[in-house]
Amino acid sequence: MLQAEKAEKIVQRVQSHSGAARIILEIGKVKNRKISDLFIPKKTRHIFLGDLNRLKRQGLITLNKKSNKIEAALTVDGVIEFFKLSLNYSKKLPDGTICIVVFDVPEKTRKHRRFLRKFLFDKAFIPLQKSVWISQFDDAEILLSLFKMLKIKKWVKVFIAKEEGHAA
Numbered sequence: 001m002l003q004a005e006k007a008e009k010i011v012q013r014v015q016s017h018s019g020a021a022r023i024i025l026e027i028g029k030v031k032n033r034k035i036s037d038l039f040i041p042k043k044t045r046h047i048f049l050g051d052l053n054r055l056k057r058q059g060l061i062t063l064n065k066k067s068n069k070i071e072a073a074l075t076v077d078g079v080i081e082f083f084k085l086s087l088n089y090s091k092k093l094p095d096g097t098i099c100i101v102v103f104d105v106p107e108k109t110r111k112h113r114r115f116l117r118k119f120l121f122d123k124a125f126i127p128l129q130k131s132v133w134i135s136q137f138d139d140a141e142i143l144l145s146l147f148k149m150l151k152i153k154k155w156v157k158v159f160i161a162k163e164e165g166h167a168a
Helices: 003-015 019-029 042-057 076-087 107-122 140-149
Strands: 061-066 069-074 097-103 126-129 132-135 156-162
Touching: 019 042, 019 076, 042 061, 069 076, 076 140, 097 107, 097 140, 107 126, 140 156
Parallel strands: none
Antiparallel strands: 061 069, 097 132, 097 156, 126 132
16 A cells, blocks of 8 residues: 555545544643543533543543542553544645655563564554555654663664655
């Protein structure tokens, strides 16, 4: 599948985000988010609460009641989901500019290597080699934050580069 086709599918996914995905994106912007801080129209409150409970059952958020307010926080899996969703909003780089991810993960932590490959593939990156992937989107900052959180940043490098032969 071509990069543009993958990008189009990502755009379609963003436009059809469920309420649960929107909740993850909102909670991810702030460390602990009070649910009362979010505007929830009265007629959709039951849907919102159902989404919250679903996210809690999936292990993506934790909910804490403090007095009459509910606070939600992302779990580690929830933070990974937040980064995945955030990548859907990355801007396309100018023509001739690419985001390059290069990694050399030790054999003893191969689960991280498998995670990286699947994650990059799912996010419309194209493999040049097994450990070199490229994209037309400006994903560097989000990827570096994710890799730091997963404690794999020491094995991964992310670059924004201009391809040879393209005018400035």
